[in-house]
Structures are given as C-alpha cells and as structure tokens.
Amino acid sequence: MAHSLAPQIIGLDWGTSTLRAYLLADGGAIVESAARPWGIQHVPDGNFAKMLSDTIGGWQIRHAGLPIIASGMIGSRGGWREVPYASCPVDPATLAAGLLTVESINGCVHLVPGVIQRGTIPNVMRGEETQILGALAREPQLADHSLAVLPGTHSKWVLVRNGLIESFSTHMTGELFAILREHSILGRPARETSLQKSDEVFLRGLSAARDAKDEGISARLFSTRSLFLTGELPAEHTLEYLSGLLIGEEIRSALATQDTASLPPIVLIGDGALCSRYQMCLTEFGARQVRLLEDTAPHGLWLIARAHGLV
C-alpha cells in the first residue's frame, strides 16, 4: 500500500554509527527506507557525499528533484558541517529556522540543528529532537505535558510542555556499560565465559540501585565483583546484574526529584527491545503510564521540512 504514495522528500537520520535514509510521502509516511553502517565515525575519508550518493542515488533516478533533510550527528563538529545548536525551548519552527545546507552531487542537503540547554550543567542533543517532535506528531496527546525518554549510549530524558522541548538531561548509561564491560574488573568474568540472559538477575541489579536510594550506586557498583567472588553471581550473569545496576541508577537519578504519583505520561522512543527493557524498569520504579514508539525520526523530519517550506 505504502508504495502507491507519492514521494515528496528524502529524510536522513544520520547518527554516529548508522545512516538511516527514508523516502517520505505526505505526513512523513515511509515509502522506502535504507539503513547503512555509515555513521559519521565510519565514513571513509570523511566523504559524506559519496556515502549519501550510494544510499539515495537509486531513489533520485526514479524521483528527480526531491529535497533532502538530515538530522543527527551529521550536523556536529565531526560531521559534514557543524550546525549551531538551537536553544531550548524548541519546536519544529525553531529548528526549521536553524537549518544549514551543504551542497553535494545529489543536490542541497538541509541539516537540522541540534538542541542546547544552557546553564551550569549544559546539555546537548543531535537527532533526538527530531525523533521527539515526530513522536508528538504521532501521539498528539503527549504534546501538552510528557516525559520523553530515549535510552541508549547517551540516554536523554526530555520534558515536553505545550508542544515544545522544554528541558532535558543526559545519562551516559550505554557508554558506561560498554566501557565497564570491556575494560573494567567488573567485565572480566564475562569476558572469559559465554553469557546467559536472565531477567531475574537484571532485576536484582535494578533493585540494588533502587534500594541504594540517595546513596546512589557509587558503593554498589563493586558488588558486581564481590557477588561474583562470593559465588552468589555466576560469571555468565554478571553483565545482566551490571546492566540492571546502571539502568537502575539512571532511573533513580532521573526520578529523584519527582513524585512518581504525579509523573506526566512517559514515552520511550527508540529501539524496541531496549525500550521494552526500560518499560519494565520504569514499572519497577512505580511509573504507571509508559508507552513505546519506534521510528519517529521520519515524522519529525517531515514536520521540520514543512515548517521550512521544503514540502
């Protein structure tokens, strides 16, 4: 059915590790899509134009003259061209006003600015703003007041009010997990065995973080080691426990100043499996209204393009 829609724009969600390209019809409906492992850290010789051409060249032969819009780390210092951040609060019009273009053999590419929250503890995002605005377009009842959570390497917790991205924080949970697994003493037993999944052990780690209350996991992290040494945590389960500890600390911290009874609706945006895991965790922390959305970047790209008059 989708193939009968008329393509109007090419949207790119171009991040650190992956380039996702979408041929989009009215409203951001996906006609075709492609994913390539050419995140900005994996583009040979920084030749972004070539990677783009390889990815969308076929679409352009069939559909000449479509505008191109791209969000994500492609607009960062290490990307194609650095696009200055837009300051919170932002909506599609704010981002559209900040679009910068680069020329390529495939035509002009409009780069979406990232978002900055200034202050003593500044925060920045690139790409998530587009996913969030897309989520609000798909679930308009979230626009008034909600908490958007985008779990991952650098998880974002984003407060949405009146259709605007109002404020946000960053938790380096995914990166911490990866470097602890690869380089710390906590990951050593797992590096020498084959792993086993265990929701039970994961939840044990989550509870340890939750029960630490305002002490945080500073004095809990090492229990991944001590429980292994005492034989209470088998090597094949150590990473489940560590993952539970780290995600637990992220959620504990993010909700520390909130009354869970009066939390706004929470929407988890991103990879389905990871979001499901976070949904389970949020429930353990007493959150009630939690929904999941995947692939919201295309809708966000469409909204920004429309606000700029590209479509």
Next chain:
Amino acid sequence: MAHSLAPQIIGLDWGTSTLRAYLLADGGAIVESAARPWGIQHVPDGNFAKMLSDTIGGWQIRHAGLPIIASGMIGSRGGWREVPYASCPVDPATLAAGLLTVESINGCVHLVPGVIQRGTIPNVMRGEETQILGALAREPQLADHSLAVLPGTHSKWVLVRNGLIESFSTHMTGELFAILREHSILGRPARETSLQKSDEVFLRGLSAARDAKDEGISARLFSTRSLFLTGELPAEHTLEYLSGLLIGEEIRSALATQDTASLPPIVLIGDGALCSRYQMCLTEFGARQVRLLEDTAPHGLWLIARAHGLV
C-alpha cells in the same frame, strides 16, 4: 638511627601493581625497605617465589631465619595462594588466626587473610585491613571510633569501633576515572592535548557532584563533554573536572546518610598526594577532623605477626 635496630621479621605489602618489602624491628619500625613493580599482575609466569627471592634475598643473607609475613592481593585467587577471608568485625587476633602459609626457597611465607563483610551487598578487601590496623596502632585515639578512608583504584570507607574493623564499603573511583579517561568520549579531548593542573577546575567538578545532591552524578557526568563543546571547559582541564566529579560523587555517596556535624574523626590512609586531595575535598563537604597517615602497612603486619606469635 634506624639501622641500629635489630631486624625481627620481613613484612610484605604485596598488591596488584607493587610489591613493597620491609625489614622490620620491634613495633614495626622500618630498618630497610624496597619497592618493586612486581605486583601480582606483573609477576612473570606466576613465579612469586623468584620475585620474592630477588627482593629479600640480600636481607636473608645478612639476617638468617627471620619469619616472613605478607598482606594484600598476594592472598587472592590470582595470587600465590588464596586465603579465605576473615569476616567482619576483625582485629589483629582474628587475622592472625586466619594466616595461611606457602613454602618457598626463602622459607615459609605467612599470608594474611583479606576481610569480607557479608550481606546483600558484600564487600571485600585485601591489604587495606593491615594498613588500617597499623594506623590504629600509630594513632591509638582513632581506635575507639573513626572512619578510615583509603582512596585509590577501589577506595575503601571503613568504620572502626572499639579497635575493630566493623564494616566498610567500596567505591571504584580510581578505576572509573582511568577507564573514562582512556576509553570514553569524556577523555577524548584530553587524549589529544597536554594536560594542565587546576585546583579551581577540580573544585568546580567537585561542587557539581556535591550540588547534585541525591540525584547523584548520573546526569552530571556528561557535563564534562557539554562544557567542553560549549567552550566553557578547555581540553587541557577536562580531566581535572572529571576527577572532581568522580571524587565528589564518592564523598557525597559515602556521607549521604551521615550528619557531617556528628562525623567521627576521619583518617586518610595511603599515598600522600592523593590523600591531600581527598582531605581538601572532605573539607569542602564540611568534615572537620581529617588527618593523613602514610606507610601504615608495616605496623599492621607487625601486630598480626605478634598476635600469631611469630615475633
């Protein structure tokens, strides 16, 4: 002067990265000492006997028949022989009762057990127990009630009461700093420049952790990156800020359930420069009575040896 004392025992503080050997006289007074980079992770072919012989052979020629006692990771699973942990609370007599011996060409080596605190979040130490008991011997007024802090790769916070090591916690601050510096995005700017010392920037990181209160540094860690991106933190200062954040979180967490006005006296044990830095930090957190002690292992080894009847 010290050279006129009669050697009575050889004491070893044999850790992960360093082997420290002491020729000890009455009371643990140091007659001679040696430090070698042969921590248990750096002993070729696991030949501990050879490394020992190279280190203390000369002393044994001059002073035949001295007993040998060793504390630290040498008694761990990856050491010479695994010595079962003694359970909290412990004193020199408890540890003396748990000594295990290994035979070597240099004679019998008595290995001091590490200490375990059992429970949902177990904790273990090997070597620190000996340093702490040595500190109490040198400053007897600390024995009644004090908090011993041993900063490092795995910092230990140890509650002492009535001359006993009563309970303790572990904070992986040093290891976290090292892996974040080497492997995370936070360490990247520093890896590409030469560093500069700055107590001011260090204290800025410390304050950020302290002011986060019960939210902890989960949402603060990334500010090492965002402050760099916004030009507010030069590359050459990023590690000072990160160090402040991590040490700040350790202290915040350790004192979270304490009323700083009623803290027991604190004693920092270990490397002088690191302990001085922690002393400055503890003062920032409102702690009043903080003293520093270095090289306390020899006194601890002496006490345990005496409790066992070796001297």
